Amino acid sequence: xxxxxxxxxxxxxxxxxxxxxxxxxxxxxxxxxxxxxxxxxxxxxxxxxxxxxxxxxxxxxxxxxxxxxxxxxxxxxxxxxxxxxxxxxxxxxxxxxxxxxxxxxxxxxxxxxxxxxxxxxxxxxxxxxxxxxxxxxxxxxxxxxxxxxxxxxxxxxxxxxxxxxxxxxxxxxxxxxxxxxxxxxxxxxxxxxxxxxxxxxxxxxxxxxxxxxxxxxxxxxxxxxxxxxxxxxxxxxxxxxxxxxxxxxxxxxxxxxxxxxxxxxxxxxxxxxxxxxxxxxxxxxxxxxxxxxxxxxxxxxxxxxxxxxxxxxxxxxxxxxxxxxxxxxxxxxxxxxxxxxxxxxxxxxxxxxxxxxxxxxxxxxxxxxxxxxxxxxxxxxxxxxxxxxxxxxxxxxxxxxxxxxxxxxxxxxxxxxxxxxxxxxxxxxxxxxxxxxxxxxxxxxxxxxxxxxxxxxxxxxxxxxxxxxxxxxxxxxxxxxxxxxxxxxxxxxxxxxxxxxxxxxxxxxxxxxxxxxxxxxxxxxxxx
Amino acid sequence: xxxxxxxxxxxxxxxxxxxxxxxxxxxxxxxxxxxxxxxxxxxxxxxxxxxxxxxxxxxxxxxxxxxxxxxxxxxxxxxxxxxxxxxxxxxxxxxxxxxxxxxxxxxxxxxxxxxxxxxxxxxxxxxxxx
Numbered sequence: 001x002x003x004x005x006x007x008x009x010x011x012x013x014x015x016x017x018x019x020x021x022x023x024x025x026x027x028x029x030x031x032x033x034x035x036x037x038x039x040x041x042x043x044x045x046x047x048x049x050x051x052x053x054x055x056x057x058x059x060x061x062x063x064x065x066x067x068x069x070x071x072x073x074x075x076x077x078x079x080x081x082x083x084x085x086x087x088x089x090x091x092x093x094x095x096x097x098x099x100x101x102x103x104x105x106x107x108x109x110x111x112x113x114x115x116x117x118x119x120x121x122x123x124x125x126x127x128x129x130x131x132x133x134x135x136x137x138x139x140x141x142x143x144x145x146x147x148x149x150x151x152x153x154x155x156x157x158x159x160x161x162x163x164x165x166x167x168x169x170x171x172x173x174x175x176x177x178x179x180x181x182x183x184x185x186x187x188x189x190x191x192x193x194x195x196x197x198x199x200x201x202x203x204x205x206x207x208x209x210x211x212x213x214x215x216x217x218x219x220x221x222x223x224x225x226x227x228x229x230x231x232x233x234x235x236x237x238x239x240x241x242x243x244x245x246x247x248x249x250x251x252x253x254x255x256x257x258x259x260x261x262x263x264x265x266x267x268x269x270x271x272x273x274x275x276x277x278x279x280x281x282x283x284x285x286x287x288x289x290x291x292x293x294x295x296x297x298x299x300x301x302x303x304x305x306x307x308x309x310x311x312x313x314x315x316x317x318x319x320x321x322x323x324x325x326x327x328x329x330x331x332x333x334x335x336x337x338x339x340x341x342x343x344x345x346x347x348x349x350x351x352x353x354x355x356x357x358x359x360x361x362x363x364x365x366x367x368x369x370x371x372x373x374x375x376x377x378x379x380x381x382x383x384x385x386x387x388x389x390x391x392x393x394x395x396x397x398x399x400x401x402x403x404x405x406x407x408x409x410x411x412x413x414x415x416x417x418x419x420x421x422x423x424x425x426x427x428x429x430x431x432x433x434x435x436x437x438x439x440x441x442x443x444x445x446x447x448x449x450x451x452x453x454x455x456x457x458x459x460x461x462x463x464x465x466x467x468x469x470x471x472x473x474x475x476x477x478x479x480x481x482x483x484x485x486x487x488x489x490x491x492x493x494x495x496x497x498x499x500x501x502x503x504x505x506x507x508x509x510x511x512x513x514x515x516x517x518x519x520x521x522x523x524x525x526x527x528x
Numbered sequence: 529x530x531x532x533x534x535x536x537x538x539x540x541x542x543x544x545x546x547x548x549x550x551x552x553x554x555x556x557x558x559x560x561x562x563x564x565x566x567x568x569x570x571x572x573x574x575x576x577x578x579x580x581x582x583x584x585x586x587x588x589x590x591x592x593x594x595x596x597x598x599x600x601x602x603x604x605x606x607x608x609x610x611x612x613x614x615x616x617x618x619x620x621x622x623x624x625x626x627x628x629x630x631x632x633x634x635x636x637x638x639x640x641x642x643x644x645x646x647x648x649x650x651x652x653x654x655x656x657x658x
Contacts, residue, residue, distance in 0.1 A: 040549030112628035191570030233637035283626035286613035291588030
């Protein structure tokens with residue numbers, strides 16, 4: 001093992017996707033020294049880089065209506081103040097990217113800020129962060145957080161993939177922006193999103209929220225990962241005998257497609273996509289047309305097989321719980337942003353899709369980054385104070401070191417968290433069985449797992465996937481009702497007593513509890 | 529999955545090695561990009577965007593190695609197609625980014641679904657009244 005790379009900085013940002021890049025920009029603007037580490041490459045890492053995020057981009061005079069509508073659809077779990085905050089910040093932030101992103105103009109010559117194409121957006125965000133003064137370390141995955149004796153966060157350690165060289169970065173504050181997890185599905189762009197930030201945060205003492213909302217799925221051409229779903233909003237659906245299925249497109253299409261897939265192969269025709277849209281598609285979503293072109297399939301002329309890819313917490317909702325207005329977690333000095341955080345405050349029980357989630361990443365990133373900078377500037381990096389490691393599973397086994405089946409653990413997560421019958425159509429007994437299986441795997445990894453270098457990273461990724469899977473199953477089991485995307489076949493319909501957010505925590509033993517339901521606001525009630 | 533590096537085209541700049549989020553590529557002994565960890569490739573296609581020489585070829589299937597050769601990749605006419613559609617690099621001059629149309633396209637789909645539902649309801653009514 002080569003020499004440890006050691007650095008001290010005021011703010012450390014873990015993860016260089018959309019939220020992490022915005023966090024680095026905001027922290028550097030506050031005048032802080034900022035280091036951003038990414039498992040891959042800031043600019044291509046994360047689910048934004050392969051996508052085309054819209055934003056929740058609403059002019060001031062229409063925001064009240066937008067919030068009221070979203071709040072109603074959040075089914076009791078959203079918060080109108082947070083919704084208003086991300087609308088404001090999205091509106092004022094995106095134009096600032098103009099030095100790095102060539103915003104398009106529409107047919108009337110008006111600049112279009114709402115939707116940015118992923119690869120160009122993330123290339124711009126990297127340039128924005130560098131221009132603001134942040135230092136970026138690519139291919140430097142973090143493995144664990146460090147904390148001070150007083151419980152506050154002291155930095156992180158990880159491994160530089162080139163040369164497999166360990167690193168330690170001491171920091172006055174840390175922003176976790178390591179993304180959500182699609183539970184090792186084949187969702188486009190999600191391969192490195194193994195929930196590492198959820199595990200690291202929980203080991204350091206943070207708790208989670210909304211982990212039952214992990215069952216959003218997206219269609220893709222079978223055999224590919226191409227989960228760009230826009231064209232499918234025009235689709236006609238067919239079974240193996242080429243009988244057209246009565247499946248109307250819209251926000252509730254997923255359970256219908258999943259039921260069809262449980263019976264056999266599912267096929268699609270895109271012949272209802274209008275000609276003018278077909279013509280422009282390569283310049284709207286270049287990656288959508290690519291698999292068809294290379295495989296020699298006429299996307300709009302012939303039928304083709306489709307599957308659904310699990311989106312886990314990515315277009316699901318759960319993550320580390322935000323504990324204050326600055327996106328600090330329950331752990332002092334540990335901030336969280338983007339999909340690493342629970343998005344219930346702004347999405348409630350339904351998916352934030354592209355738009356609300358992107359606005360959340362942009363906003364939570366900036367709040368977390370700026371607050372981390374303010375904290376670190378007052379405390380300094382405290383680089384000479386004693387720091388304690390917090391990582392356990394895969395790093396400090398509880399019993400004797402033995403070879404563990406890392407690939408088998410990942411496969412088990414895939415089976416338990418992606419399968420349509422287990423994750424879309426949930427019911428108590430199956431959830432209990434999944435949880436028991438994942439508990440067993442966790443025990444094996446935590447008791448005996450230990451590896452160095454890249455193998456060590458893979459082991460930590462597997463542990464993070466299993467941990468996230470356990471929180472998801474435990475939360476889904478405890479929420480004995482159906483609300484938003486969480487669908488219990490054995491408890492259909494809303495239970496008014498559960499109109500509140502649910503927290504999850506624990507590693508060796510997982511537990512959850514519901515927050516007290518908020519008291520009805522007398523003013524709002526009067527208006528209603 | 530990334531299938532092949534066209535050696536004659538690769539300049540050895542290393543941009544793809546830096547850009548790959550899954551650390552699949554490396555610079556080989558000959559100074560050209562090599563596929564070092566094919567199984568880790570997530571088929572994100574971004575290496576193709578970051579290769580100014582259009583020397584990389586990704587096959588859309590994620591579950592298996594297709595075994596595409598350099599000759600087949602060259603013959604496909606697809607080398608550099610993704611970069612061109614994006615208007616990346618030198619293509620910026622003649623390919624505009626039309627991504628902003630997404631909102632309007634989704635709206636067209638929503639209206640189409642409403643129309644189809646209305647037509648279906650009308651048919652059902654007709655059926656029940658006859």
